[in-house]
Amino acid sequence: MEVNRLAQEAVYRGNIVKCQVRLCAALPVMLTVAVAYRASTPRFQVGEKVRIGWDARDGRLLSDAAKRSSQDVVENHEAGSASLRVTSAADRMLILSS
Helix, strand or coil, X not given: CEEEEEEEEEEEECCEEEEEEEEECCEEEEEEEEEECCCCCCCCCCCCEEEEEXXXXXXXXXXXXXXXXXXXXXXXXXXXXXXXXXXXXXXXEEEEEC
């Protein structure tokens, strides 16, 4: 899976960078990605077009009930507050809907 969208928010916190993009103009769904940041990683700015991708086999879309029971996972992986959250742990991604 891959999306090319404008960055709505960019937050650098130590070795983690969070980028938030709007998935579709007609839907109020935001995607927040938290990934490891290295000095060699290019910095991006709000309004800049970014490409976010992940292996579809590594994604999990969960219901609201699953989200509530997985809230500790979200907090432990630095997910931001948004309608749709994506957290990254090693080579796995967890997608949570609200």
